Amino acid sequence: MTIPAGFPPEPKFMPGKLFSFPGTAALMGKYYDRFMADLEEKVLLKRRKQLLSELQGKILEIGTGTGINLGLFPHQSTIIGLEPNPYMLAHAKERPAYLEAPERFHLYNLKAEEADSILKNEAPFDALVFTLVLCTVSRPEDLVRSLLPHLKAGAPIIILEHIVDPHPLMRFVQRLFNPLWKCCSEGCNLTRSTDKMLENLGLRVEQKSYFRAGLTFYQAVLYKD
Numbered sequence: 001m002t003i004p005a006g007f008p009p010e011p012k013f014m015p016g017k018l019f020s021f022p023g024t025a026a027l028m029g030k031y032y033d034r035f036m037a038d039l040e041e042k043v044l045l046k047r048r049k050q051l052l053s054e055l056q057g058k059i060l061e062i063g064t065g066t067g068i069n070l071g072l073f074p075h076q077s078t079i080i081g082l083e084p085n086p087y088m089l090a091h092a093k094e095r096p097a098y099l100e101a102p103e104r105f106h107l108y109n110l111k112a113e114e115a116d117s118i119l120k121n122e123a124p125f126d127a128l129v130f131t132l133v134l135c136t137v138s139r140p141e142d143l144v145r146s147l148l149p150h151l152k153a154g155a156p157i158i159i160l161e162h163i164v165d166p167h168p169l170m171r172f173v174q175r176l177f178n179p180l181w182k183c184c185s186e187g188c189n190l191t192r193s194t195d196k197m198l199e200n201l202g203l204r205v206e207q208k209s210y211f212r213a214g215l216t217f218y219q220a221v222l223y224k225d
């Protein structure tokens with residue numbers, strides 16, 4: 001995939017707040033899919049399908065990235081996607097699912113925390129999707145809480161996230177390595193207990209599972225009752 005001519009230079013984009021090596025937003029856009037291809041094919045893609053294929057109605061996706069989920073949402077659904085990295089978003093808009101039915105996808109080049117003016121004009125959503133994004137947003141708990149009022153009662157919240165390793169030695173190594181990793185990966189954290197954070201929000205938890213694929217992952221469907 002190619003970045004369209006005239007695409008903006010490195011955007012002012014630092015989800016990690018502290019520091020991001022210059023050029024990482026563009027590099028992420030260019031190499032992310034290649035970096036993830038093996039893991040997706042062997043492990044993640046089938047889990048994404050399980051999680052997304054039954055969703056209905058109007059879906060809010062946080063951190064659409066290069067759009068890997070776009071072709072997995074059911075055909076009758078409509079998607080509002082929020083993605084701050086324009087290089088990632090450019091690839092999402094080259095996905096076959098988007099090109100075949102662009103009217104189903106409303107993709108905004110925005111951080112979720114900055115999307116209030118869009119969300120407040122939308123009817124409540126039927127589902128909310130986070131895949132590999134709560135590791136990166138600056139204040140994940142605040143973000144999830146702020147989005148709950150935009151969901152219908154009974155709406156599923158889809159989660160597929162890597163979390164801190166349960167083993168103390170691995171956890172120590174991840175904490176040591178995290179500052180460097182974060183600078184190279186647009187603010188991604190290896191050290192978050194996203195599972196505990198979410199389960200403390202008082203949501204109903206279903207289909208919860210953990211698996212290892214290099215990192216430890218947490219997959220779940222939560223419900224706002």
Ligand SMILES: C[S@@+](CC[C@H](N)C(=O)[O-])C[C@H]1O[C@@H](n2cnc3c(N)ncnc32)[C@H](O)[C@@H]1O
Nearest residue numbers: 015063064065085088111112131132133136137
């Ligand atoms: C690791 S990628 C995952 C993309 C996609 N969700 C997936 O499953 O492949 C994380 C994405 O979240 C985006 N992101 C980071 N901070 C964000 C925020 N505050 N709001 C929305 N998206 C964000 C990044 O730009 C990046 O594209």
